[in-house]
Amino acid sequence: MRKVIIGASCKKAVKADFKRSRIATLRQTFSLAQYKAVLKDCPTFCRSRIVLAVLLMAVFLLLPIQSFAVTKVFEREYTYQASEADSKLTCRVIALEQVKRLLLEELGTHLQSISEVNDGVLTKDEIVTLTAGVVRTDIVSEHWDGKVYRLKARIKANPDHVIKAINRLRQDHQKSKDLAESQARAKKYLKEIEQLKQELTNAKGAALKRKQLEYGQAAFDCLAAFALLTFKSCPSSIGQFLFQLLDFF
Template identity: 55%
Template sequence: MRGKFLTPHRISPAPHLNPLVRQHCVFGASPKGRGGLAPSPLGGAPAPRGAGRVGMRGRWFDCADQISDNTSMGSLMSSMKTRQRIFSALIGFSMLFVLSGNSNAAEKIFIKEYTYQASEIDSKVTSRAQALEQAKRLVLEELGTYLISKTEVKDFAISSDKITVLTAGVVQTEIFDEKWDGKEYYLKARITADPDKVAKAIDKLRKDEGKTKELEDAKKRADDALEEIARLKAELDVVKDDKSKQLEYANTVNTLSATDWFEKGLAFGKSEDYDNAIEAFSQAIEFEPYYVVAYIVRGVAYNMKGQYDRAIKDYNKTISLKPDYAEAYHFRGVAYANKDQYDKAIKDYNKAISLKPDYAEAYYVRGNAYYMKDQYGKAIEDFNKAISLKPDYGLAYFGRGLAYSMKREYKKAIADSKKACELGDVGGCFLESEMTK
């Protein structure tokens, strides 16, 4: 079931059904047994439970045999297309924001070139890696300067360096010309993007501390690698035949290549091209086998493709490299939940929370797991905690509203769905509409 528990899920309004049957289909028991809706862990909308499921492009409809093909369903499905998915909600990492819209009328092209002067210890590979890093920086800086002067970014009150860092998480840098003559590596890079859309994506991104930190960490990795490369070059100028330092130099340059592939993977991920994202993250890991973050984001890409066992394998590797990594337990728990292994999921969520007590998202997904186990009281407790840690957490209000509805506390359910709607959660708006009919 591709995207199960992760992708947008919706229930048809089924306006032709009587109120009782509509209630069964939306938030009560399914006609063939207990069921209802389970809020998906990071995708936000409910995942139907019980019999009678029909998959439609990753969205699941309960009571499907009772739902006619009508305009309201089509409109509902259309309105769900922009629903945020887990790949854009990775805690502390990647996965950023898709630039919406199909028109390229407002796109601009930014081009920069760089020539790297190879030293005696450089090969074509090490020369290209360093030329690529510098060319990317130049073109990102040029785009950043344009954003500051021509778009709403000028009002964000953040430094130009930070704008460059955030921009790297929003756009793809394309290399369209390169030459190597044994002494110099020439490379030309360009970015094609709609500046206004980039500005809006940056505005969203800067408000997410986890994603911002992930990009800042990637930038720091590259900065540190460049400093180390400069140091090793200076030492090798004195002792050219030091094999250990030559190996260290090559490995440090590999860090630049790994970071480049990692950033490519993020860009593929935000455009939901998970096959290429997986390939890019795999390349990053090939250059740097202990690249912890690359394993976890590749796991998320596998998760989005419904390849949960592969995702779990990557999360296991992450945990073996960094046993105190709360996010790895969190996302392994999500993978287990996708396999309907809720006890294993809860165990991982417990571990994530023990490592990071203020982890609102971990409380939220644990609440979902309890919901799926029909433990609505525990689910509500976790949604309460998530909301206390993150008061504007629309998904948590929505999940709590669903749990209240299962306990037949409808006034509370309506209040929570209304709050979720006010916070921009589409599922909350729909649930409120259904419950107040």
């Protein structure tokens, strides 16, 4: 009886042909019973490869579902002309609130095109208020030369996730009320800051010093309102928010 000696290269070719035929069979008959039968008939050396092929096929099937979860990025820049009473902190507080408002309005306009959020019940301001409670604003860059302060900020948001979060938030009347009150408080301080800024132009002597103190206090009150709003909307980011505002000290 003659022995047939198969070389290493020939063995590899046989294994490759066997693997291709089994994977082709697996693709054509993709049922659990047939899958188990294929694995049972397969040599040990190619079972792991077949399992890997099945997993990859499953991943590719899931990719179209994940592709709908697209994160949108909104960026805006705001320039603030400082007065003599302004510091970098007051400039940053004011500029951040203004640029955040622009970003939220832009995001709100985008969300209004989706019927789930604009069902005739919510106004544009209400959409902005609720959106502020579910997204975070990040400072991208800033420039301060002592007279002009420029701030660029960014919001990253998945519209589908934001809409779901807004709808959940609408069901929580107490939290919605708290967010609205926090935003109203921040707006109040911003108006107070603007009024004091105008009064400072004509103030002199003791009145000037008093107005400067009031101006600084209003800025810190506004900062506290922003911090509270950030904590209520995204508790985990409150530390980063305060660091962004105070990192120049």
